[in-house]
Amino acid sequence: MNKRFAEQRAVVIGAGIGGLAAAAALANHFGQVVVLERDELPADARPRPGAAQTRHLHVLLSGGAAALAELFPGFHTQLVAVGAQRADAGADAHFELAGAPKLPRRELNIYTWQLSRPLLEAVLREQLRKRENVQLRELSRVIGIVADESNRAAGVRFESREGKHDELNSTLVIDASGRGVPTLDFLKATGRPTPAETAVSADLTYGTTVYSFPAGAEPDFKQAWVHGKAPEQGRAGFLVKRENGLWDAVLAGRLGDVPPTEDNAYLAFADSLPTEAIGIALRRGRREAPIVRFGYAQSRWRHFADVAGFPAGLLPLGDAVCSTNPVFGQGMTVAAKEAVILHRLLAKAEGNSDSLESIGPVFLKQMEELVKVPWSGTTALDLAYPQTKGERPADMQQRSEYQVGVMKLAAVDPDVHRLMVEVRHLVKPAHLLHAPDLQQRVRALLQHPAASS
Ligand SMILES: Cc1cc2nc3c(=O)[nH]c(=O)nc-3n(C[C@H](O)[C@H](O)[C@H](O)COP(=O)(O)OP(=O)(O)OC[C@H]3O[C@@H](n4cnc5c(N)ncnc54)[C@H](O)[C@@H]3O)c2cc1C
Structure with a gap:
């Protein structure tokens, strides 16, 4: 353990994927790590109201799985043990973007890990609970970040499960709250500028459910991704095999085209996708859960790296910094990779005189680089629709060609x-x-x- 931080405490706001990954990173370097989460944190796998997207299809990409394996030793083995499906992103994938050539099914040896989001969280929480220097405190809502006399972040104020207000001091606060409100409030409260934001509308509505298939009727793929050709077609569908022999199904519409929640209409929506693979599959299966909706309004990127005098002792990560349209399933991977950046910077600080003050700007800069790829990929898809609000790159046409x-x-x-x-x-x-x-x-x-x- 890094001696410089062994006597110190780090606090993480939020126990989503970003918060759990950050806690694992910090546990290697800090004497104590406390994760404060406003939701209950059950021992089993259940969706949580604080992160409403946990009810919806989540896949973990290869880069995210590798990042989590760096922070959680034995992670891939744990995934297999809980029944996660490992899908080759070529051989097991039915991937169709209407208007673009269909990609053949061929083995690529790059894997998507397919398990429900609540199960993934439960796996990570179980591993963290085994670490002596990590505390997961449920039903603890952070109500503010506390400043010291030099206006740096010095801890958090929170409401405990009993409804009492309390304070916890710390050397480092990680804001993994998804929305990033604690960081924005702290910047305002300490008289600092808030970051510039880039936004691109998506106006996407998910209709999510779960299917099972009788023996012999399972699709011949483990994941299907079907997307309409912009700007004429705005519909998309995803069907993904995960634990317990179940399949997560999502039908998505744009710009007020809302997937229905009634069976026949849902299947008709599936039939209307640009290709028939998902519609055919769903008609062979049985729906096992209600169809629930989720609206995703816009991708949003806060440029914290450019905030002059960004406070020492505070680092936001995950969706608090950048949230992208989930269509390519990259958000958890980004959050996990950001936690790895943090871990590596802290490990480097062990061998030289880098302080937390000097790590902060480097971390924010490296995150900015990391999110460029998911940002440009997903927003390119969205900006192809003329109704989409957001700045179009001058070379958009060439990029798309x-x-x-x-x-x-x-x-x-x-x-x-x-x-x-x-x-x-x-x-x-x-x-x-x-x-x-x-x-x-x-x-x-x-x-x-x-x-x-
Ligand atoms: C419909 C949908 C589908 C998606 N599908 C995928 C996918 O397939 N693959 C993928 O990689 N990504 C996917 N994503 C993106 C992914 O969900 C996010 O990128 C990821 O969850 C970001 O993690 P986070 O930890 O930053 O935030 P979150 O997971 O949102 O976690 C934030 C946590 O902070 C807690 N919190 C908030 N405020 C406070 C407070 N004041 N005090 C204490 N706790 C607080 C919340 O309760 C929550 O638990 C999807 C997103 C959506 C909306």
């Missing part, structure tokens, strides 16, 4: 297919998709579509 070119190449070249998926799973950096030789091949393909190899 290039993307289609990469998909065309991926259809015929397994290496490009793998690279494309590795970038989406946040395993490899996006600039590799713009390497000069690849750019040349994509351009040649777009100019002479027949020469596709």
Whole structure:
């Protein structure tokens, strides 16, 4: 353990994926880590009201699983033990973006981990409860971050389960509250500027349920992702196998096109997707849960790295910093990778004289780099609809053509297919998709579509 922080306490606001991952990172370096969560934290796997999205389909991408494995030793083995499904992102995936070439089913050895979000949280909580220096305090709502005489963050004020107000001092506060209200309030209360925000509307509504399939009727894929061609088609569908022989189903509409919650209408909505795979599958299965809706209004990115005089002793992460349209399932992966950044910076501080003050700006900067990939990928999809509100990059048309070119190449070249998926799973950096030789091949393909190899 880092001697510099061994006598000190870190506080984490929120026990979502970002908060749990951050707690694991901090536990390697701080004498005590306290996670304050406003919800109850059950021993079993149940959705929580504080994070309403926990009722809806969540997949864990390869980059996220690797990050969590770095923070939670034995993580992959634990996932297998609880019945998570491991799906090859090529061979087990039915992936269709209408208007783009269909990708063949081929083994890529890049895996999506498919388990319900409450089960994933339960796995992480169980591991954290085994760490002596970590406390998970449920029914504890943070009501403010406390400043010291130099206006740095020095702890939190919270309402305990008994309804009492209390304070906890700490050297570091991590805001993993999803909405980031504690950080914004603290910046205002201490007379600092709040961060600039970039927003792109999504106006997406999920209709989520759970299916089972009788023996012999299971789909021949483990995950299906079907998305309409913008701007004519706004509908999408996802069907994903997870633990207990169950499948999470989502039908999604945009711009007021709301998926129905009645059986026949739901199936008709599935039939209206640009391709038939999900509709056919659902008609062979049995619905096991009510159809529930979730509205996702907009992707939002707060540029904390640019806030002059950002307070020492406070770091926001996860959705508190950037929330992207969940269509590619990248949010938990981003949060887990941010916790790994934190862990590595703290580990580096052990060997030199870096202080928490100097780690903060580096952390915020590295997060800013990390979220660029999910941000540009998901907002590109949203901005293709003319009604979408948000700033369109000047080269949007070229970007979108290039993307289609990469998909065309991926259809015929397994290496490009793998690279494309590795970038989406946040395993490899996006600039590799713009390497000069690849750019040349994509351009040649777009100019002479027949020469596709
Ligand atoms: C419909 C939907 C589907 C999604 N699907 C996927 C997917 O397939 N894959 C994926 O990777 N991501 C997905 N995401 C994104 C993912 O849910 C988020 O990116 C991820 O949960 C971010 O984690 P977080 O810890 O930052 O925030 P959250 O998970 O929202 O956790 C925040 C926590 O803080 C607590 N909290 C808030 N305020 C306080 C307070 N004052 N005091 C104490 N506790 C507080 C909340 O109760 C909550 O538990 C999806 C999102 C949505 C909306």
